[in-house]
Amino acid sequence: MVVPMTSSAIAASGLRKAYKDKVVLDGIDLDVAAGTIFSLLGPNGAGKTTTVNVLTTLMKADGGTVRVAGHDVATETKAVRAAIGVTGQFAAVDDLLTGRENLQLMAALKGLGSGESKRVVDDLLGRFDLTESAQKMAATYSGGMRRKLDLAMTLVGKPRIIFLDEPTTGLDPRSRRTMWDIIRQLVAEGVTIFLTTQYLEEADRLADRIAVLDQGKLVAQGTPAELKRQIPGSHVRLRFAGDVELDSAARVLTDATRDDEEDLILRVPSDGGAKSVRTVLAQLDAHSIEVEEFSVHTPDLDDVFLALTGRTSTKVSAS
Amino acid sequence: MSNATTMLGRNFKHTLRNPVAVFNAVLFPIVLMLMFVYVFGGAFDIDGKYIDYATPGMIVLTICYGLSATALAVNSDMTRGIINRFKVMDISRSAVLSAHVAATMLRSLIAIAALVGVAFALGFRPAASALDWLATIGFIVLVSFATAWITVALGLAAKTPESAGLVSVPLVMLPFLSSAIVPAETMGPGVRQFAEYQPFTPIIETVRGLLTGDPSTGSALSAVIWCAGIALVGYVWALSTFKKRA
Numbered sequence: 311m312v313v314p315m316t317s318s319a320i321a322a323s324g325l326r327k328a329y330k331d332k333v334v335l336d337g338i339d340l341d342v343a344a345g346t347i348f349s350l351l352g353p354n355g356a357g358k359t360t361t362v363n364v365l366t367t368l369m370k371a372d373g374g375t376v377r378v379a380g381h382d383v384a385t386e387t388k389a390v391r392a393a394i395g396v397t398g399q400f401a402a403v404d405d406l407l408t409g410r411e412n413l414q415l416m417a418a419l420k421g422l423g424s425g426e427s428k429r430v431v432d433d434l435l436g437r438f439d440l441t442e443s444a445q446k447m448a449a450t451y452s453g454g455m456r457r458k459l460d461l462a463m464t465l466v467g468k469p470r471i472i473f474l475d476e477p478t479t480g481l482d483p484r485s486r487r488t489m490w491d492i493i494r495q496l497v498a499e500g501v502t503i504f505l506t507t508q509y510l511e512e513a514d515r516l517a518d519r520i521a522v523l524d525q526g527k528l529v530a531q532g533t534p535a536e537l538k539r540q541i542p543g544s545h546v547r548l549r550f551a552g553d554v555e556l557d558s559a560a561r562v563l564t565d566a567t568r569d570d571e572e573d574l575i576l577r578v579p580s581d582g583g584a585k586s587v588r589t590v591l592a593q594l595d596a597h598s599i600e601v602e603e604f605s606v607h608t609p610d611l612d613d614v615f616l617a618l619t620g621r622t623s624t625k626v627s628a629s
Numbered sequence: 630m631s632n633a634t635t636m637l638g639r640n641f642k643h644t645l646r647n648p649v650a651v652f653n654a655v656l657f658p659i660v661l662m663l664m665f666v667y668v669f670g671g672a673f674d675i676d677g678k679y680i681d682y683a684t685p686g687m688i689v690l691t692i693c694y695g696l697s698a699t700a701l702a703v704n705s706d707m708t709r710g711i712i713n714r715f716k717v718m719d720i721s722r723s724a725v726l727s728a729h730v731a732a733t734m735l736r737s738l739i740a741i742a743a744l745v746g747v748a749f750a751l752g753f754r755p756a757a758s759a760l761d762w763l764a765t766i767g768f769i770v771l772v773s774f775a776t777a778w779i780t781v782a783l784g785l786a787a788k789t790p791e792s793a794g795l796v797s798v799p800l801v802m803l804p805f806l807s808s809a810i811v812p813a814e815t816m817g818p819g820v821r822q823f824a825e826y827q828p829f830t831p832i833i834e835t836v837r838g839l840l841t842g843d844p845s846t847g848s849a850l851s852a853v854i855w856c857a858g859i860a861l862v863g864y865v866w867a868l869s870t871f872k873k874r875a
């Protein structure tokens with residue numbers, strides 16, 4: 311199936327879902343162009359997994375329409391299932407089967423012949439660097455290997471649209487990087503990726519478009535660049551030994567703001583580059599003001615949430 | 630259908646790789662039979678040889694012992710997330726469940742074959758004709774089918790693998806409170822009435838009747854009705870629970 315680049319791989323409008331009286335999705339509109347990476351960004355409990363479950367036919371929405379690969383999720387469930395691959399938040403591998411047997415199981419369920427099955431399985435084992443452990447039971451795999459096997463299983467049968475629900479949560483930095491490479495490679499082959507994540511950095515690096523989900527509503531949508539324009543930029547945090555130093559520093563650094571939550575802290579807007587940092591420190595030096603502690607702060611999910619909702623994401627997940 | 634066969638292969642591999650399941654399903658009934666025949670059997674007052682009386686009961690017990698592995702396997706499929714992978718694939722929903730039922734039946738039949746082999750070695754001499762044997766096998770398949778479906782439903786309904794391990798206990802206990810090991814008439818009041826009216830008594834009496842070459846139509850009819858009822862309830866309950874659990 312060839313999907314023209316301009317068509318929508320996933321289109322949802324007015325999506326609603328509630329568990330008893332708790333509203334989880336409150337009117338979600340999404341449009342994901344074929345062959346792109348779309349990232350749904352949000353803290354724990356924002357409704358990311360529920361969105362994935364509805365889009366992948368695992369759950370029925372209470373309201374709204376969803377078309378995936380051109381098919382209605384509610385009425386053409388089989389056609390949707392045939393077009394998609396899903397890798398959930400927790401590795402869905404069979405612990406009592408070996409890596410190879412897990413992939414063979416998928417090949418058999420997808421109806422591949424034995425010759426094609428062997429070729430596809432060997433290829434995926436090689437691609438995910440699992441050939442050496444192919445004969446070991448998945449129960450013995452490390453977390454990173456399980457995720458890789460999980461994604462490899464999703465790729466059997468070449469789905470055109472792949473849903474990845476927090477694919478890198480809990481992975482070490484190296485495995486995370488491997489996962490990012492694999493995702494980029496898939497998109498280069500024309501696959502559409504729907505990715506949920508808690509990490510702004512991940513969405514920023516991978517996604518063509520990002521939507522920010524908060525308490526069941528999309529609070530922002532756009533390219534990473536568009537989104538970051540709405541977020542306060544990076545800044546330098548300065549901690550002083552006492553109020554005297556803080557006050558004199560505040561007089562010198564006119565664009566600095568005091569931190570709401572902590573005393574003795576000044577935040578100075580800065581791009582985080584060596585030059586601007588040097589300027590700030592030189593100004594303080596010129597007035598002989600001692601700085602106790604110094605750090606450069608780049609925007610994270612907390613800043614996005616603070617800017618878009620007026621709350622921090624940690625407060626959201628705690629409520 | 631081919632999906633179900635693929636899943637059956639998967640479930641059977643699971644059994645072979647789970648030593649506890651193999652022990653419970655195949656070896657434990659044999660150990661139990663040796664105990665009853667050599668340790669307790671002498672104390673029971675039975676007409677004829679005790680091994681001839683006990684073997685039909687042990688056959689039904691063997692079916693029940695294999696069920697705990699089924700409840701656990703079904704439940705761990707549901708709780709470990711792999712079920713969501715199967716659900717979003719374009720495969721029949723009942724294939725996953727019927728494969729568990731088929732694997733359970735296959736395991737039971739292998740275990741029963743081993744048990745009957747040992748029984749013969751211990752002096753079991755049934756009077757059954759070839760036709761009686763065929764009927765016995767058919768009936769055992771039916772009992773296994775019915776109990777497997779109800780166990781799949783119980784395994785699906787259990788919240789955790791730990792509680793799934795418990796749900797099959799009543800099914801293991803019921804044969805003991807029937808005429809499997811000793812005749813119901815020898816039991817105390819209360820237990821005796823229970824033994825007379827619970828499904829496993831007609832089930833075991835049917836197997837016993839067939840193997841002694843003296844089938845009882847009344848028991849057989851009641852056993853078949855019980856099995857059909859249990860299978861139907863299990864099937865409907867299992868499918869509706871499966872649909873509900875995302």
